[in-house]
Amino acid sequence: MLSGLLVESWRRQAACLNDLVEFAGADRLDWKASEDGWSIGVQLCHVHQVRSHWLRKASGLPFDELPAAFTAVDGEWVPLQGYEAICGALKASEAALESWLAGTLDQEGPAGNYDHPLFLLQHMIWHEGYHVGLIMLALRLGGAEPSEEWEEEHLWSRWRVDDWE
DSSP: OHHHHHHHHHHHHHHHHHHHHHHHOGGGTTOBSSTTSOBHHHHHHHHHHHHHHHHHHHHOOOOTTSOOSEEEETTEEEEOOSHHHHHHHHHHHHHHHHHHHHHHTTOOSOBTTBSSHHHHHHHHHHHHHHHHHHHHHHHHHHTOOOOHHHHHHHTGGGGOSSOOO
């Protein structure tokens, strides 16, 4: 039962990020939280890269179906281009991670670089929360901050079943 709840926590976390990506939309992928920071698009590619990299390390599997987040071009790392491509990559890594977690959370012992698969889940949730904050800041600085009502519906209420008001 607990492993099912943990997989559900991954689904809810991923839904928060997916809704934020939809809110940001294709027209805001180049917005940044700071002048020298990463754009929203690069942050999303990075999230996909981190999911894919650590999932491969933890599982020992190639997950060849996951698209590359960055490609080397003339000595520079170029992020995946286009809103649909980025969304597709995020959905692919979300599904791969969910499937692997569902099959491994009940195991005992380590998974690659992690003491247990649960710690990969925690790493992903912590990491993605960090990037959600930066994306929210980029949206705020660009003049498109989500309303409190939007945040409540798409982020915070996913974690509760009660009416907190």
